[in-house]
Amino acid sequence: MHSVNAGDDDRTARARIRDAAIACFAARGVDGTSLKAIAEEAEVSQGLILHHFGTKKGLRTACDEYAVATIQESKTSVMGAGPQVDPLAAMRADSDGPPVMEYLARTLADGSPEVAALVDGIVEAADAALAEGVKSGMLKPIDQPREVAIVLTLWSLGLLALHRHAERLLGVDIIGPPEERARYVRIAMEALGRGLFTDEAYQHARDALAAPDEERRS
Amino acid sequence: MHSVNAGDDDRTARARIRDAAIACFAARGVDGTSLKAIAEEAEVSQGLILHHFGTKKGLRTACDEYAVATIQESKTSVMGAGPQVDPLAAMRADSDGPPVMEYLARTLADGSPEVAALVDGIVEAADAALAEGVKSGMLKPIDQPREVAIVLTLWSLGLLALHRHAERLLGVDIIGPPEERARYVRIAMEALGRGLFTDEAYQHARDALAAPDEERRS
DNA sequence: AATATAACTGATCACATAGTCAGTCTCAAG
DNA sequence: CTTGAGACTGACTATGTGATCAGTTATATT
Numbered sequence: 001m002h003s004v005n006a007g008d009d010d011r012t013a014r015a016r017i018r019d020a021a022i023a024c025f026a027a028r029g030v031d032g033t034s035l036k037a038i039a040e041e042a043e044v045s046q047g048l049i050l051h052h053f054g055t056k057k058g059l060r061t062a063c064d065e066y067a068v069a070t071i072q073e074s075k076t077s078v079m080g081a082g083p084q085v086d087p088l089a090a091m092r093a094d095s096d097g098p099p100v101m102e103y104l105a106r107t108l109a110d111g112s113p114e115v116a117a118l119v120d121g122i123v124e125a126a127d128a129a130l131a132e133g134v135k136s137g138m139l140k141p142i143d144q145p146r147e148v149a150i151v152l153t154l155w156s157l158g159l160l161a162l163h164r165h166a167e168r169l170l171g172v173d174i175i176g177p178p179e180e181r182a183r184y185v186r187i188a189m190e191a192l193g194r195g196l197f198t199d200e201a202y203q204h205a206r207d208a209l210a211a212p213d214e215e216r217r218s
Numbered sequence: 219m220h221s222v223n224a225g226d227d228d229r230t231a232r233a234r235i236r237d238a239a240i241a242c243f244a245a246r247g248v249d250g251t252s253l254k255a256i257a258e259e260a261e262v263s264q265g266l267i268l269h270h271f272g273t274k275k276g277l278r279t280a281c282d283e284y285a286v287a288t289i290q291e292s293k294t295s296v297m298g299a300g301p302q303v304d305p306l307a308a309m310r311a312d313s314d315g316p317p318v319m320e321y322l323a324r325t326l327a328d329g330s331p332e333v334a335a336l337v338d339g340i341v342e343a344a345d346a347a348l349a350e351g352v353k354s355g356m357l358k359p360i361d362q363p364r365e366v367a368i369v370l371t372l373w374s375l376g377l378l379a380l381h382r383h384a385e386r387l388l389g390v391d392i393i394g395p396p397e398e399r400a401r402y403v404r405i406a407m408e409a410l411g412r413g414l415f416t417d418e419a420y421q422h423a424r425d426a427l428a429a430p431d432e433e434r435r436s
Numbered sequence: 437a438a439t440a441t442a443a444c445t446g447a448t449c450a451c452a453t454a455g456t457c458a459g460t461c462t463c464a465a466g
Numbered sequence: 467c468t469t470g471a472g473a474c475t476g477a478c479t480a481t482g483t484g485a486t487c488a489g490t491t492a493t494a495t496t
Contacts (some may be wrong), residue, residue, distance in 0.1 A: 045445045051443070097294040109380060133414075164370055165326075165372055231473075231474080252454085269475095
């Protein structure tokens with residue numbers, strides 16, 4: 001009865017609580033989720049949650065750490081295959097585990113230090129991937145490579161945060177499996193790959209933007 | 219004492235409550251804000267909030283409507299100046315009013331119908347702007363103009379939702395005044411304007427993506 | 437088997453919350 | 467002046483919250 005396992009679930013109670021919390025937080029937000037709801041979802045008592053995590057904030061932190069670790073893991077495994085243009089492509093949550101991507105989408109905006117560090121790491125990876133792409137001749141030389149890496153990363157993650165809008169407008173669940181995201185990648189490729197401006201319009205815009213006060217180059 | 223106005227503030231109490239709610243919601247989120255906190259901020263009793271708005275949800279809806287109306291207003295006024303590439307540039311909150319942009323950034327992700335409608339409207343505007351740009355020869359022809367308009371809009375709005383990350387990584391407050399955002403525009407221009415891929419790499423990637431279903435392992 | 441340690445529960449606490457209500461005050465119209 | 471309606475308040479309620487705690491059960495160690 002009071003065993004470590006409950007039902008046919010072989011996860012430890014601690015893991016079950018964490019996963020339940022991630023699911024609840026992803027679905028209704030951290031503030032919108034009570035410990036009671038998590039306890040019911042994990043089929044444990046509410047007291048056990050606090051026994052394991054101390055406070056709700058502690059649970060939140062544990063969720064952040066787990067999500068970050070999960071994503072880092074899949075990121076490095078995907079990274080081995082070669083440089084990736086789309087930072088999002090490097091992030092793929094296991095379909096069987098807790099909904100890490102949804103959780104991240106929810107918590108990206110209300111900045112915890114753990115998530116901030118994750119974002120920083122993704123930027124670094126994107127920066128490296130861009131440099132690699134330039135070196136291999138796949139990408140054009142970039143004037144502000146780091147800044148471009150940052151913006152590309154935040155565009156991707158921002159789209160993740162707004163994935164419900166993307167689903168409504170585009171009919172694409174960018175959190176879903178790779179084949180579901182293929183349409184998005186094609187659209188992104190059209191915008192980012194060849195560029196939108198005509199050559200002369202780009203030169204003109206560039207000159208107009210370059211004019212201001214100070215110049216920041218690497 | 220019980221007059222319509224309080225202190226030297228000539229807004230109606232109803233407007234003061236709404237503005238205070240927007241400020242609190244923007245700062246700490248809707249769920250993280252109590253009616254008591256709003257009442258204190260607006261210098262009214264908590265009962266008056268419910269007298270005017272019925273429920274907290276009603277207040278939230280009123281905030282959404284006000285924010286949407288404010289942004290729509292500035293959007294159309296900016297639109298008169300000509301087609302805009304960056305959807306964000308069309309949105310500028312008055313510096314004196316409540317922090318509408320911060321509020322929008324907070325609420326973009328937890329989709330209310332009002333905000334969803336606003337997003338749809340911005341997409342329409344971006345779509346029209348793209349078409350205009352193509353027509354005037356500023357932009358290259360676009361294969362999937364509507365989809366590109368959607369993605370560009372969501373990238374911009376997603377960046378807005380993640381503006382704290384942008385500030386940390388880029389040192390740019392994209393909510394701030396236009397001159398503050400100039401650096402971001404230059405970066406976005408480098409990525410979107412001329413494109414990142416070399417010509418042959420783009421052709422190659424494009425061909426690879428055009429194939430209906432393929433397992434893409436780079 | 438004995439014992440210590442950790443897992444776990446359910447009752448309970450103090451507190452914050454959204455919402456209700458009775459009644460006061462202001463002001464304008466009759 | 468009277469009256470009625472809406473603005474407004476402060477006390478109140480019912481409920482939900484995170485957290486505490488005493489006590490119980492399981493697991494591991496010896």
